[in-house]
Amino acid sequence: MNYSKRCDALTEKIEADAFLVYNMEGSDLPSMYYLTGFTGEGALLVSAKGQILITDSRYIEQASREVPDLPVRQVRGSYLDEIVAAIRESGIARLALSGVRMSCSMVNKLREKTDVEIVVTEDPVSNLRIVKEPEEIDRIRAAVKLTEESLDQLVPGVRIGMSERELALRLEFIMRERGAEEVAFDLIIAAGENSALPHYQPGQRLLKQGDLLLFDIGAKLDRYCADMTRVFSVGEPTARARAIYDIVLAANMAGIAAVSAGASGKDVDATARDLIAGNGHSKHFQHGLGHGVGLEVHEGPRLSPMSTDTLQAGMTVTVEPGIYLPGFGGVRIEDLTVVTEDGCEVLTSYPKDRLVEVG
Ligand code: ZN
Numbered sequence: 001m002n003y004s005k006r007c008d009a010l011t012e013k014i015e016a017d018a019f020l021v022y023n024m025e026g027s028d029l030p031s032m033y034y035l036t037g038f039t040g041e042g043a044l045l046v047s048a049k050g051q052i053l054i055t056d057s058r059y060i061e062q063a064s065r066e067v068p069d070l071p072v073r074q075v076r077g078s079y080l081d082e083i084v085a086a087i088r089e090s091g092i093a094r095l096a097l098s099g100v101r102m103s104c105s106m107v108n109k110l111r112e113k114t115d116v117e118i119v120v121t122e123d124p125v126s127n128l129r130i131v132k133e134p135e136e137i138d139r140i141r142a143a144v145k146l147t148e149e150s151l152d153q154l155v156p157g158v159r160i161g162m163s164e165r166e167l168a169l170r171l172e173f174i175m176r177e178r179g180a181e182e183v184a185f186d187l188i189i190a191a192g193e194n195s196a197l198p199h200y201q202p203g204q205r206l207l208k209q210g211d212l213l214l215f216d217i218g219a220k221l222d223r224y225c226a227d228m229t230r231v232f233s234v235g236e237p238t239a240r241a242r243a244i245y246d247i248v249l250a251a252n253m254a255g256i257a258a259v260s261a262g263a264s265g266k267d268v269d270a271t272a273r274d275l276i277a278g279n280g281h282s283k284h285f286q287h288g289l290g291h292g293v294g295l296e297v298h299e300g301p302r303l304s305p306m307s308t309d310t311l312q313a314g315m316t317v318t319v320e321p322g323i324y325l326p327g328f329g330g331v332r333i334e335d336l337t338v339v340t341e342d343g344c345e346v347l348t349s350y351p352k353d354r355l356v357e358v359g
């Protein structure tokens with residue numbers, strides 16, 4: 001990864017002398033990691049003159065391993081005082097920071113303690129991260145592969161009478177056994193009527209004959225996330241389940257066919273949404289069609305009726321239409337794509353052409 005190139009791109013983007021990243025308990029780990037490769041807590045001052053990492057004694061050894069070439073300033077009193085001193089010594093007049101990533105109280109304290117002009121911007125680093133470098137795509141591809149192989153390993157052992165939580169635990173175990181650092185998000189494993197809740201948390205519900213069984217899952221590998229959804233039928237599928245599966249599959253494929261550099265997030269969403277609406281299910285698909293995936297599982301660009309994003313080659317975007325029937329269940333099919341000049345590459349290769357029986 002070319003960190004200094006990323007920092008240069010950032011300093012060109014901001015209308016200020018420097019940008020401040022502040023990562024405490026993971027509050028802005030994506031920016032810290034993206035700009036330096038450092039995974040500990042601390043602050044980072046990025047300017048045209050270079051970068052300064054401000055961290056405390058707990059992370060000094062880690063910094064010497066992860067970022068040996070980066071100038072490090074060790075916090076002696078408080079982080080605030082050290083940051084203020086670093087700003088003063090760097091001769092910065094105008095400092096930009098992210099109002100999305102930094103707390104209001106920290107911004108206010110900085111305003112009180114320094115004379116520099118503070119510009120609160122949205123989040124320029126996540127705007128840089130939106131177009132992925134080839135090495136990032138490779139890592140996402142590997143996370144997707146690990147996720148798919150883990151699901152493949154789990155599925156033959158799924159039995160009637162198992163609980164959603166048991167499946168979630170087994171799947172996470174398999175992912176970690178295969179080398180995942182952690183799950184990219186709380187795995188969503190939903191059976192029967194619970195699959196109609198798009199952001200369900202696995203519970204004690206036991207699998208029974210005729211249930212739809214939804215897996216919205218992703219592993220994190222080398223810091224990059226995967227995100228995919230597949231739905232199975234416990235035992236033989238009902239006609240109703242088959243019918244909504246086929247509509248969602250058609251919407252998923254229409255959405256993927258619409259993903260291309262230059263397409264708007266709004267139009268790609270509409271392609272899939274119109275197909276679902278045309279089949280009488282407009283009320284049963286309420287969330288956006290997709291989102292970017294990278295260091296975070298939900299990033300830009302957005303595919304939704306509200307999106308103002310235009311797709312560019314190198315962006316990743318999920319395509320995840322769904323139909324949710326309250327009290328019955330839901331189907332969502334989610335694939336992860338990489339936008340190319342004339343279409344997209346679909347990273348997800350797990351079969352989806354029909355509703356498969358398990359149990
Ligand atoms: Zn998902």
Ligand code: ZN
Pocket residue numbers: 227291318320334
């Ligand atoms: Zn998703």
